[in-house]
Amino acid sequence: METNRPVGPVSGTEVPRYAGPATFARLPRTDQVGKADLAVIGAPFDSGVSYRPGARFGPSHIRQSSRLLRPYNPALDRSPFGVVQVADAGDMVINPFDITEAVGQIQEQAGALTGAGTRLVTLGGDHTVALPLLRDLHRHHGELAVLHFDAHLDTWDTYFGAPVTHGTPFRRASEEGLLDPEGCLHVGIRGSVYAKEDLTDDARLGFQQLTSRQFAHERLDTLIEVMLRRLGDRPVYVSVDIDVLDPAHAPGTGTPEAGGLTSRELLELLRALDGRNVVGADVVEVAPAYDHAELTGVAAAHVTYELLTVMAGGGHVSDTTPAR
Numbered sequence: 001m002e003t004n005r006p007v008g009p010v011s012g013t014e015v016p017r018y019a020g021p022a023t024f025a026r027l028p029r030t031d032q033v034g035k036a037d038l039a040v041i042g043a044p045f046d047s048g049v050s051y052r053p054g055a056r057f058g059p060s061h062i063r064q065s066s067r068l069l070r071p072y073n074p075a076l077d078r079s080p081f082g083v084v085q086v087a088d089a090g091d092m093v094i095n096p097f098d099i100t101e102a103v104g105q106i107q108e109q110a111g112a113l114t115g116a117g118t119r120l121v122t123l124g125g126d127h128t129v130a131l132p133l134l135r136d137l138h139r140h141h142g143e144l145a146v147l148h149f150d151a152h153l154d155t156w157d158t159y160f161g162a163p164v165t166h167g168t169p170f171r172r173a174s175e176e177g178l179l180d181p182e183g184c185l186h187v188g189i190r191g192s193v194y195a196k197e198d199l200t201d202d203a204r205l206g207f208q209q210l211t212s213r214q215f216a217h218e219r220l221d222t223l224i225e226v227m228l229r230r231l232g233d234r235p236v237y238v239s240v241d242i243d244v245l246d247p248a249h250a251p252g253t254g255t256p257e258a259g260g261l262t263s264r265e266l267l268e269l270l271r272a273l274d275g276r277n278v279v280g281a282d283v284v285e286v287a288p289a290y291d292h293a294e295l296t297g298v299a300a301a302h303v304t305y306e307l308l309t310v311m312a313g314g315g316h317v318s319d320t321t322p323a324r
């Protein structure tokens, strides 16, 4: 039947949700809809890691762990897949043997969609993938506020002389002028670094921090206020490294650090972005080989769902049901 309503996910009450190939949240593929306003896309690439490999399998694991998501999100009183057309754009093709070529391929394949007006939530892959995604979005929006959830700064300079790795994307982005130095914030930072100067370098590159320790001592609503004040009304890129969560909540990742956020805290922080101008997002560093019972996959799927809900925006109705 012809309809103007967005094409929604396959219903879990009509087709068993464990059956059939996994798109994110059982959404249609981009080639099954006219045009997607919002798309989930995989960036299976992990040649930038400094420790455990395996995040190249992140996109398929997050999709598999997303089968139980339902279309209505009570926390934000919204059916995100009914407000705008959301679809799964599949996986990018990325050379695992050449990082320079890989980041070019990511920028080009993301750009083909963003150039046509589709906003993206990219499933990594390791954190290297954020750099080409920021390069692409800077072309559309100018300097970006980066809201970066991570145990790690990822503003280090080089590893073994290599400038483009999963520990360096935000230093490169800052040096290239892609970031608004008044609007960038790390959330969940913790653990050891190489030297005290790492922290002063990081501040010079334009980042403030809400550390994981602050979550132990300060109220969540106070920290949310600090976060929102830092972002203002700037175009925001949200980068979620799943290792921002405590390893108890997300064991399936390459560089785990004890003492992290709970998934409840992270989901609340993301919901607080509702109404902000989120122009793109990623969910990275999910490495399923170290996961158990899809703990990390489910956390990443729910993070992605909250990002999509915020990015879908309010629309005009609270109970919009997508077409089937």
Ligand SMILES: N=C(N)NCCCC(=O)O
Pocket: 050, 051, 127, 152, 154, 166, 167, 241, 243, 255, 285
């Ligand atoms: N982006 C992630 N997950 N980790 C960066 C860790 C870099 C290091 O080995 O020091």
Ligand SMILES: [Zn+2]
Pocket: 150, 151, 152, 241, 243, 244, 255, 285
């Ligand atoms: Zn990290």
Ligand SMILES: [Zn+2]
Pocket: 127, 150, 152, 154, 166, 241, 285
């Ligand atoms: Zn990271």
